[in-house]
Amino acid sequence: MSSRLIVPSxxxxxxxxxxxxxxxxxxxxxxxxxxxxAPGGGWDQTARAMQQVxxxxxxxxxxxxxxxxxxxxxxxxxRFIGAExxxxxxxxxxxLIMLGAIVTQRSAVTLRDVTPIARLTGEYEILxxxxxxxxxxxxxFIGAFKARPESISWGGGSAGGSDQILxxxxxxxxxxxxxxxxxxxxSGGGEALSAILGGQVSVGINGxxxxxxxxxxxxxxxLGISSAERLPGLNVPTLREQGIDIEFENWRAxxxxxxxxxxDRQRLEAAVDxxxxxxxxxxxxxxxxxxxxxxxxxxxxxxVDAEEARVRDILTRLGTGxxxxxxxxxxxxxPIIVLAGLSLCALAVVVRRDKSQNPHPKSHALGxxxxxxxxxxSRPIALVAAGLVLDLVLAERAGFVIASAVLFWFVAxxxxxxxxxxxAAFAVTVSIGAYVLFGRVLDLPxxxxxxxxxx
Amino acid sequence: MTDILSALASxxxxxxxxxxxxxxxLGVTLGTAVGVLPGIGPALTVAVxxxxxFTLDPTSAFIMFGxxxxxxxxxxxxxxxxxxxxGETGSIATAIDGYMMARQGRxxxxxxxxxVGSFVAGTLATIxxxxxxxxxxSVALRFGPAEYFALTILAFTTVSALLGTSLVRxxxxxxxxxxxxxxxxxxxxxxxxxxxxxxxLLDGIDVVILVIGLFAVGETIYQAWHYGREPLEMVELHDxxxxxxxxxRRSWKPWLRGTAIGFPLGVLPCGGxxxxxxxxxxxxxxxxxxxxxxxxxxxxxxxxxxAANNAAAAGVLVPLLxxxxxxxxxxxxxxxxxxxxxxxxGPLLFSSRPDLVWTLIASLYVGNLMLLVLNLxxxxxxxxxxxxxxxxxxxxxxxxxSLGAYTLNRSMLDLALLYVVGAVGxxxxxxxxxxxxxxxxxxxxxxxxxxxxxxxxxxxGDLSIFLTRPISxxxxxxxVLVLTGPRFxxxxxxx
Numbered sequence: 001m002s003s004r005l006i007v008p009s010x011x012x013x014x015x016x017x018x019x020x021x022x023x024x025x026x027x028x029x030x031x032x033x034x035x036x037x038a039p040g041g042g043w044d045q046t047a048r049a050m051q052q053v054x055x056x057x058x059x060x061x062x063x064x065x066x067x068x069x070x071x072x073x074x075x076x077x078x079r080f081i082g083a084e085x086x087x088x089x090x091x092x093x094x095x096l097i098m099l100g101a102i103v104t105q106r107s108a109v110t111l112r113d114v115t116p117i118a119r120l121t122g123e124y125e126i127l128x129x130x131x132x133x134x135x136x137x138x139x140x141f142i143g144a145f146k147a148r149p150e151s152i153s154w155g156g157g158s159a160g161g162s163d164q165i166l167x168x169x170x171x172x173x174x175x176x177x178x179x180x181x182x183x184x185x186x187s188g189g190g191e192a193l194s195a196i197l198g199g200q201v202s203v204g205i206n207g208x209x210x211x212x213x214x215x216x217x218x219x220x221x222x223l224g225i226s227s228a229e230r231l232p233g234l235n236v237p238t239l240r241e242q243g244i245d246i247e248f249e250n251w252r253a254x255x256x257x258x259x260x261x262x263x264d265r266q267r268l269e270a271a272v273d274x275x276x277x278x279x280x281x282x283x284x285x286x287x288x289x290x291x292x293x294x295x296x297x298x299x300x301x302x303x304v305d306a307e308e309a310r311v312r313d314i315l316t317r318l319g320t321g322x323x324x325x326x327x328x329x330x331x332x333x334x335p336i337i338v339l340a341g342l343s344l345c346a347l348a349v350v351v352r353r354d355k356s357q358n359p360h361p362k363s364h365a366l367g368x369x370x371x372x373x374x375x376x377x378s379r380p381i382a383l384v385a386a387g388l389v390l391d392l393v394l395a396e397r398a399g400f401v402i403a404s405a406v407l408f409w410f411v412a413x414x415x416x417x418x419x420x421x422x423x424a425a426f427a428v429t430v431s432i433g434a435y436v437l438f439g440r441v442l443d444l445p446x447x448x449x450x451x452x453x454x455x
Numbered sequence: 456m457t458d459i460l461s462a463l464a465s466x467x468x469x470x471x472x473x474x475x476x477x478x479x480x481l482g483v484t485l486g487t488a489v490g491v492l493p494g495i496g497p498a499l500t501v502a503v504x505x506x507x508x509f510t511l512d513p514t515s516a517f518i519m520f521g522x523x524x525x526x527x528x529x530x531x532x533x534x535x536x537x538x539x540x541x542g543e544t545g546s547i548a549t550a551i552d553g554y555m556m557a558r559q560g561r562x563x564x565x566x567x568x569x570x571v572g573s574f575v576a577g578t579l580a581t582i583x584x585x586x587x588x589x590x591x592x593s594v595a596l597r598f599g600p601a602e603y604f605a606l607t608i609l610a611f612t613t614v615s616a617l618l619g620t621s622l623v624r625x626x627x628x629x630x631x632x633x634x635x636x637x638x639x640x641x642x643x644x645x646x647x648x649x650x651x652x653x654x655x656l657l658d659g660i661d662v663v664i665l666v667i668g669l670f671a672v673g674e675t676i677y678q679a680w681h682y683g684r685e686p687l688e689m690v691e692l693h694d695x696x697x698x699x700x701x702x703x704r705r706s707w708k709p710w711l712r713g714t715a716i717g718f719p720l721g722v723l724p725c726g727g728x729x730x731x732x733x734x735x736x737x738x739x740x741x742x743x744x745x746x747x748x749x750x751x752x753x754x755x756x757x758x759x760x761x762a763a764n765n766a767a768a769a770g771v772l773v774p775l776l777x778x779x780x781x782x783x784x785x786x787x788x789x790x791x792x793x794x795x796x797x798x799x800x801g802p803l804l805f806s807s808r809p810d811l812v813w814t815l816i817a818s819l820y821v822g823n824l825m826l827l828v829l830n831l832x833x834x835x836x837x838x839x840x841x842x843x844x845x846x847x848x849x850x851x852x853x854x855x856x857s858l859g860a861y862t863l864n865r866s867m868l869d870l871a872l873l874y875v876v877g878a879v880g881x882x883x884x885x886x887x888x889x890x891x892x893x894x895x896x897x898x899x900x901x902x903x904x905x906x907x908x909x910x911x912x913x914x915x916g917d918l919s920i921f922l923t924r925p926i927s928x929x930x931x932x933x934x935v936l937v938l939t940g941p942r943f944x945x946x947x948x949x950x
Contacts, residue, residue: 044502044791045791070658071658078654184912186909193778216799381679381683384676391857392871403857404858412847412849415845430850430854
């Protein structure tokens with residue numbers, strides 16, 4: 001047991017040592033960053049890069065990152081608006097993909113509900129084919145696409161995301177109905193990239209960063225990049241210079257909660273401004289191949305409005321988020337088959353009751369010893385149920401420690417009518433131990449509740 | 456070949472420094488500890504530890520990540536076997552027979568075969584990674600949506616080995632899982648299905664919630680129900696020494712077969728470790744002379760899936776290191792970590808930073824050996840968990856289950872869902888429905904549907920694509936053989 005406790009405490013020491021290096025007089029004692037995505041994605045990387053730079057440049061003494069994944073950022077957005085109202089020391093990563101999700105899911109919360117701070121970075125998109133592809137140039141490709149749009153499969157990231165938006169914009173520009181784009185959405189960058197490299201799709205559309213290693217190695221042929229000008233150090237023609245007048249980037253930004261005072265807003269804007277101007281931020285941009293697209297204040301607000309209009313227009317015409325399902329990859333009969341199978345099996349089980357006479361064979365088959373205490377039949381299960389309900393009621397109100405101790409105690413009582421005090425002692429010890437180990441040492445988000453000041 | 460060996464030798468020289476050994480040890484210990492906790496997998500651990508490693512040099516950081524990754528695969532088996540609480544989807548197959556072994560007092564044997572099997576599989580798979588990575592990666596690229604669809608169909612045949620006593624009950628459980636898999640955003644169109652306007656349901660029902668709910672919570676509620684009717688059973692430990700000679704004899708072939716199944720499937724980005732572990736379980740049951748022992752504590756049912764699990768974990772590193780393709784959540788975070796250090800995994804990584812890559816590969820060998828040394832003596836100690844008084848054990852399980860479910864998305868809805876699924880799991884036990892088909896349905900259903908629709912969209916609606924592409928056709932024929940083969944063979948024997 002002890003080895004499992006020692007190791008995390010070593011980590012804790014390392015953590016504390018790392019934090020202690022921040023320089024004097026930071027603008028923020030503590031700053032919280034919300035990444036509305038699972039670890040590993042673009043918003044998570046943005047938040048973690050900011051964390052590193054803000055601490056290293058001494059703008060904030062400590063910075064924490066919280067991941068609230070779900071629904072392309074919509075869960076994080078809704079939680080941010082609901083729970084952080086007026087908090088002047090919190091920022092959330094956001095960007096184009098969140099706009100896309102707001103449109104496709106007809107979200108009740110939008111980017112108009114938060115306080116805009118600044119656009120930070122942009123990533124250009126690349127249109128690429130494997131080396132073995134028959135398409136040598138963008139012209140070849142567009143020719144084939146115009147001749148028979150559905151025969152061209154476009155592989156890229158999630159539906160309604162930046163990749164699909166660009167595919168729709170290109171179709172629109174070359175005079176093909178965006179609804180006829182045969183877009184194949186893959187669930188992760190890796191999946192899309194392997195389909196592109198393996199020639200499973202006609203063309204791949206993805207962020208420059210995802211493609212960078214393949215371009216360097218010469219395993220893909222780039223047909224075009226969505227930047228306005230050619231990028232230095234990258235010998236790749238733009239879409240615009242090849243007659244498709246599109247400038248497009250997957251931009252990422254930071255926003256603050258609604259209801260801030262003017263002072264709080266200025267403090268956050270100043271902190272972000274100082275971060276963007278720091279040497280450490282320059283290094284970070286190069287490291288991640290992000291393009292500096294810092295834009296703050298009213299100009300940023302106008303930019304978001306324009307982007308929202310553009311995204312809404314193209315996604316509606318692509319058929320996502322509109323009233324009709326798109327033509328090529330419609331859901332089809334699968335859900336109906338599943339639900340019909342479920343109903344049929346349920347019916348069959350109800351009709352053929354005969355085989356249900358074998359409910360708990362295991363306890364007898366093993367021939368093991370018994371604890372015989374003889375008690376009321378429903379008492380144990382009622383106690384467990386009570387424990388579960390109380391846990392649900394208490395978890396966020398009273399905090400993890402209290403809720404867990406109550407849950408533990410009720411469950412233990414269910415199996416043990418004799419030692420209420422011993423069970424209570426264990427309940428408190430286990431709950432506090434779990435909270436300290438996972439909530440404090442491993443920094444997982446557990447609600448502290450009423451004991452906030454104590455633990 | 457000699458190039459690779461000399462590169463590997465220099466890699467070992469880098470990995471075997473005292474400080475790097477220390478980081479490897481820290482990684483495997485931490486990974487094991489975290490793998491034990493249901494719901495907190497290696498992906499989250501690596502993400503949480505990323506900031507800690509800012510101060511380390513990249514080599515040490517990756518040695519530690521490799522350790523965490525392999526360690527978490529080990530840790531998951533411990534709770535599956537002892538508490539019937541799989542920490543992640545890769546160890547569900549282990550729980551089926553492993554938990555029965557633990558209840559019969561053979562927990563130490565189950566843990567030992569899991570540990571040795573993981574070591575054997577991890578080492579063989581790392582050897583394969585060392586020598587054949589580029590070749591394997593190019594084969595993996597030939598898998599498109601049609602092939603993945605055929606693979607998921609093959610994986611569905613494993614349900615036939617898990618149906619329990621009644622076909623209809625097994626199928627109902629399967630369809631329940633498939634129906635739960637419908638919930639959420641349809642990834643191909645972006646439209647929400649069966650989400651009932653609840654934003655938290657847009658991403659679907661997390662497999663981890665279903666697994667912890669059905670197994671850990673369901674088992675606890677069921678025991679409470681049962682305890683109201685009959686006294687609790689007591690477990691008497693049979694041994695602390697590990698495996699008998701007979702058990703070694705029965706384990707070694709499943710280890711090798713599990714490795715052979717797990718590694719190639721790990722290279723393919725397809726649903727993580729679920730498919731390889733269940734295919735291994737099915738293989739062992741089909742090849743066994745006594746298939747009726749499966750589900751009652753057959754050691755082969757632990758040895759095979761555990762080996763497959765670890766071999767698949769090594770397989771995931773093949774596309775990551777050679778092509779820069781992350782094929783699992785942890786690999787995606789490792790990719791992000793590479794980028795933190797300004798490294799771009801991809802076709803050029805082996806030539807641009809050979810020192811780093813070979814030290815990482817060498818440290819995988821070291822980490823594997825460390826895990827074996829760490830876990831073998833602990834098997835007997837862990838097995839004593841079965842002796843903890845039941846009231847305290849069940850209380851602890853529920854606290855950890857609720858912790859794991861809540862931290863997944865910080866969502867109270869997940870916690871409520873966990874308890875509802877737990878109640879369903881109890882009812883399924885009471886009325887003798889098998890649990891595992893529901894989990895397989897939830898994991899495989901969405902994959903099957905997506906790959907099918909992608910393949911058909913690419914072929915513009917032509918269904919013959921599944922039979923004209925050779926790999927897909929072979930996999931589909933194999934699926935048909937698995938389903939009809941045993942019956943066919945039996946008839947042949949009778950003639």
